[in-house]
Amino acid sequence: EAAVTQSPRNKVAVTGGKVTLSCNQTNNHNNMYWYRQDTGHGLRLIHYSYGAGSTEKGDIPDGYKASRPSQENFSLILELATPSQTSVYFCASGDALSSAETLYFGSGTRLTVL
């Protein structure tokens, strides 16, 4: 069964600190995505990746970096965390070979920046 695992599940960080959110998928999917979910906004795309070594900016990339060191792993990095980045973050993988891609989501990371 397709599996996307995120860690940590919950994170409290201080303003100005560095935060790394991790995502691992065992689906062997090429595409991976980072979204944030906020009340009133739904899901918004931060960064995505076509495969190992690639990262692309999504709709709201400012303040975030991404890293895809391997097919399985995709990290989201907040170099200088701010309270506005308090949110729930979801990682997803998708099968780029499908003409109508289906996304498989992790369970999310709840990040609070104080």
Place this chain on the structure above:
Amino acid sequence: TQTVSQSDAHVTVFEGDSVELRCNYSYGGSIYLSWYIQHHGHGLQFLLKYYSGNPVVQGVNGFEAEFSKSDSSFHLRKASVHWSDSAVYFCAVSQNTGYQNFYFGKGTSLTVIP
């Protein structure tokens, strides 16, 4: 830019009732549409999708959706809901242009009263 509108933020029904969750989109190109479900504290899970062919698509757990190009709609329906269907439902539109950016609606929270 594609937009997805889910007109009802909250829907409450009784167990055994039928329900329709509305989704309208705006986009002029070749797209596909999907619905995802999110139970409290979990990531999104795929329900169903439409790409081409029969405009009525069947999904898991008795859900179906109907695509209408003339109305720019993709409404989700279920004939008889169960209390376990209580969740937030997201409509998404995406296009296949190298990467598949999904645009999600803000979600409809469905509450089923036993």
